Amino acid sequence: MKRFAFNKKTKAILGVFAFPIVLIGLWQLFILAGFSSARFLPPPYKVLQKFVILFSEPTYSHHIAVSLQRVMIGFFIGTLAGFLFGLLMGLSKTAEKIFAPFFHAIRQVPMIGWIPLIIMWFGMNELPRVLIISVAAFYPITLNTFSGVRNVPREYLELASVYGFKGLTLIKKIIIPAALPSIATGISLGLAMSWSVLMVAEIFIQTALGVGTQIQRGRDRFDIALVIAGIITVGVLGYAMTVLVQKIVQAVERGRVISTEK
Amino acid sequence: MPNNKGTLQIRNLSKSFIVDNNPLQILNDINLTVHSGAFVTIVGSSGCGKTTLLRIMLGLENHYTGEALIDGKQIIGPGSDRGIVFQDHRLLPWLTVGENVAFGLDKLKRKEKKLLVDEHLKLVGLNGFESAYPSQLSGGMAQRVAIARALASKPEILLLDEPLGALDALTRMYMQQELERLWLLEKITMIMVTHDIDEAIYLSDKVVIMSSRPGVIKKIIDVPLSRPRDRASSDFTRIKAEILEEFHLGTEYPFAYAI
Structure with missing residues (x-):
């Protein structure tokens, strides 16, 4: 066995x-x-060597830590805002009518389209970098929270009204738990979006620290091994985060769909 | 009866829905009195408005003419004096069995809640299941939990909307016995909507027969049989024949229900 x-x-x-x-x-x-030629595509062992060099000095781990922190802060803000906004539009048809067209229009602008404006307004600072990451998370979380709240089964709402649950109690006892699977999907999509716009934020809004900065530095020095090492780092970390979030979502789901054997 | 609570009166009640800008009469001049502690069943073909009538009693439908009174007071919205068991068990999948039973007991302290939950799970024969999830239960068990939830808030009237409709025939008959046992024990009024005539005769003091378009009460038949009832007795079949007659389903179709 x-x-x-x-x-x-x-x-x-x-x-x-x-x-x-x-x-x-x-x-x-x-x-x-x-x-x-090795100049344009270094052999794999050169990239491996680059990794060994990068990780032998503390700066590369520091770059990774800064990137992770940046994503986490942006993702957290985006999640919170997206959850509240999605909840509002889900609960109120009036709010949906007012905000939804604007939301869907603005969502069409790719993140990179905002960069010039955001740089002119905020300069090359940490704030615009985090802002871009949070907006990227905001979209899928808003959409999924909205649809989760809208699709709470009518039967559950009827049950709640039989027991006289209204307002916050209704939201807490029925709407959020019923919408949770959808919200969880939004959160994992949001994290993926945050991580993928991290590169946009770090490469276009220049900074000294971050994995994206390293990729940019590789380009400036024509160090293709460094660029490839950076890309692999981003891919592997992104994958690790996705797996982690999937595990969390599964744990949430397990609370409701328990296998019949126990 | 220890008290006279749980009397329901419906007087001259009519209701219509608007369908494609035209009013469609659903219920027409319904008059019905259910005495405290009685078991009354409403049978009728689908579309006869029996579920709408039950929803009016529950307080979920408020636009009608006429009166719907409980203990002499007009029904305005749902209230803890009435409990409901739906055809689907409607347990919340993210709550345990115990939490589902405690669903309507928000205002109570934790200790009182636990006491009521234990008491009612025991009542429906599911003690020991409080930490199970609804997905782990069979259909019959889930419906028992739904009954426990409805009874836990101590209603005077228990409304049952085809509560056994989704169960297999044997579980169904067993649950009918269970409902009768609970009714005798709790001494509350029970009003059940069903389309199963055997079930109606087995359980009720009175069978209210409704017909459709618009929904009217066609006849109210008393069931003066002693309990527990024998489904094969001649009195039972005689009453069944009498009810089937109302649906124009005489003995040439002895197997048929109202559809």
């Missing part, structure tokens, strides 16, 4: 790494075949 579980786990881990290993192999072959 135990051996079985171990095999499964090993298989899962192998599954995760199988494709990247194949990709690295092709990359190496590509270089060995002489399709590219």
Whole structure:
């Protein structure tokens, strides 16, 4: 029984790494075949070497820490604002009529479209960077909270009115718990959005610290190994965060859909 | 009866909905008195307005002409003097069984709540299940929890909207016995909407027969049989025949229900 579980786990881990290993192999072959000069595409071991160098000095971990913190602050603000705004539009048809068209119009502007305006207004500061990240999280969280609140089953609302629950009690006892799966989806989408606009924020609003800054620095020095190392860092960290959030969402879901065997 | 609470009176009640800008009469001049502690069943084909009538009693429908009174007072909105069991158990999936039973007991202290929850779960035979989730229960068990939830706030009248409609035939008959046991024990008024004539005869003192378009009370039939009732007795089948007659379903279709 135990051996079985171990095999499964090993298989899962192998599954995760199988494709990247194949990709690295092709990359190496590509270089060995002489399709590219080392100047434009360094061999994989150069990138590995770069990682070793980067992590041997404390600055790279510091860059990562700064990026993570930036995303967390922006994501937190965006989540809170998106949740409240989505709740408001979900609860009130009037609020939806007033805000929804504006919201849907403004949502069409890609984050990068805001950069010139935001730089002119706020300068090259931490505030606009965090702001962009929070707005990116704000959209999916607003949308999913809204639809979750709107789609609370009529039967539950009727039950609440039988017991005389109104206002905040109704929101707390029925609406939020019923909308929670949808809100959780919004939160995980929001986190993914925050993480992906982090690069926009760090590359276009220049700063001394952050993973995006390192990628930008790699470009300035024509250090392609550094650029690739930066991209891999962003990808791996983003993936780790997604998995973490999925686990949290699953834990939330587990509270309501328990397997019948216990 | 220890008290005279839980008397329901409906007087000259009519209700219509607006469909495509035209008023559609749903209930027409309903007159019905349900005495304290009685078990009354309302049967009728779908669309006869029986569920609307129950919703009026519950206080969810407020636009009608005529009067709906409980203990002489006009019904305005839902209240703790009435409990409801719906056809779907309507338990909240994110709450445990115990929390679901305590749903309407917000104003009570934790200790009193726990006492009432324990008492009512025991009453429906589900003690020990308070920390289970609704998804872990069978349909019959979930409906018992719904009954416990409705009874926990100590209503004078329990309204039942086809509460056993979604259960399989055997569970259904077993739950009918359970409902009768609870009714005898709690000594409260119970008003049930159903389309199962056997169920109506098995449980009620009076069977109210409604017909549709517009919904009117066609006949009220007394069921003067002693309890527990024998579904195979000649008196039982005689009353059944009498009810089926009202639906123009004489003995040539002995198996048929009102549809």
